Amino acid sequence: MNKDEFCTFLRSIPKAEVHLHIEAVPTIETLRTLHKKRFGTELSDDAVSELFSYDDLNGFIQSFLKVQDMFTSADDFTYVFDDLAKYLVDNNVVYCEAFFAPSAFLKKGFAYPDMTAVFSRKIAEIKQKYGITVKLLSDVSRTFGCDNAMKNYSLLDEYPCNDVIGIGLGGAESKGPCRDFVPVFEKALKDGRHAVAHAGEDVGPESIWDAVNLLHTERIGHGITAIQDDKLMDSLKQSQIPLEVCVTSNVFTKKYVKSVAEHPIRAFYDRGLFVTVNTDDPVFFKTDLIEEYWRLYSECHFTLAEIKQLIKNSFNALFISAEEKAAFCAQVEKAFCKAGI
Template sequence: MSSGNYSFKELIREIPKAEIHLHLEGLISVDTIWNLVQENHLEFDGSDSKENLKKRFNVNSLDEFISLFLNVIQSSFRKEQDIVHLITDAQNYLVRNNIVYAEIFFAPSKFVQSGFSFPHMADILEAGSKKIFEESNITVKFLVDVSRTFGPENAEQNLDLVINNPRKSIIGIGLGGAESKGPAADYKAVFERAIKNNLKVVAHAGEDIGPESIWAALKDLNVDRIGHGISAIQDEELMTYLKDNQIPLEICPTSNLFTKKYVQKIEEHPIKEFYNRGLYVTLNSDDPTLFSSDLCEEYELLYENKIFTEDEIIDIMKKTVYAIYADEKVKKAIWKKAEKVIKKYR
């Protein structure tokens, strides 16, 4: 129990929250994949039973995770309309965690290569965003992934698709995939063009490569935020730069524990050191289904292991709200509602 007659879990669940590092495909439930397997008559290792399918989700490295992402999850979709299932699972997740504003990555490359129509997919995302807002009063925006997995030429093609198919819910691009697949500099032209077209730009960096990857994302891509960024702890100059420029770090502790690249246990995670030094820390879940940890559980993990106090957790919640791609009026409105809940409990 926290101070007062309430539990920390109750407080965290009831506070309206934002999440800014979240993959749409990582929200899909095993039940949904199983339904798609049956509906689309799919055959792959693990497709013979729901139990074996669940076992496919037990991966032990970032490379295995990306393989699962591409070869099981995305491969289960055989037509554009299947993506509606992703919207449904996303809505359920957001409601369950009382997330009122979310910016979600969507990776279209494999779908487009399979013959899916990007305009049709964009329409589904737009309709899904509208549906979630109308039914649950939750704002959802999308960042289209230009993954290192598929290379710079594919990234250019994805950017063309975004520019040529504008939708209110699609607000920018994000560089994802394993950092080892290619340096940020390879995508400089893509990001320059995205910025010229008034798109928001973010990049995964410092997740499985050292601080040089973060520097490259900042200097070569001019990103607004850094996805993960945990290897910044190795570079004093970089930490000073991140602090001075208040560049939001989209930190996902359970995801980092899973990859085990830089963090073996939660006590080793640099998030507290970043916070203590004044870096801009936000908290996110990354891929809730795959890592079996939702946003509320991320906050609980940090609190229950005494990484942060309740006041510090609330401050990180506020920082996450103020890192969203929305005007100040929207941010203030969200946090005003949060403060009402906090006042009720405390």
């Protein structure tokens, strides 16, 4: 298949995404609107290209924080969810578990319940208009330390919201080791909430071991440095903890992967690890979910049958019942059959 044929075909297949940051979905047009509201001046083309230039994960995080700084009030999330809806529809993503990172907004003085009120209103609207389910994981963040993480977590208790199903540990992996966040993960899992952690994105395999053994993470964000540790590869194969792999993101942040073709996703898949495909931050990394699958097909030699399996993996990695997973996988099978594949 050429790219057009592939993208048209992939668009016909229902998909899930389990590693997406909502603040990284706003279009440039939305960013210009937010900037104008916040600073009263136009966001210049030079400023846009500077915003999207980074050489590593920490540089990217600085840009991420700059985007968060453009928000004036909780209502600005309305733009984010409108862009998210468009992204999900364009990629035929029918179920999405996404991160939002409250720390910077709380520091700016936004009230948590004001934010979740907007989230719930927009998530209900997306469900009603498009039949797409969005669930959120609140980022407890390695960047701001354990006290801040615990504070973020306590908001889930204080302001219960059905759309927020648990926590994610994101932010600067090299600055905030897993061991600092054990109390937050212990509490979240004890409370029956979901808990996932970025690990092995910017730090070696020891970070993944810690996410598994100390945090008992239910999924691993990225996990690419597992490739350096044969024992870890065996352990991940055995446990079948889902890896939320984000190929283009890893190429952009440049730490361990220099090109799509040399990304370890192929080795992970061949070894029998539980691999899912995600975008991480689509606007920042100039990608979308269909483009990610295209890169796997065209540069990493994934066959269409393997891509079908990857798509099913994403549904199987969701925090939903076994029956719901089976129903989504049946839809994927049906859509591939319809296309004669």
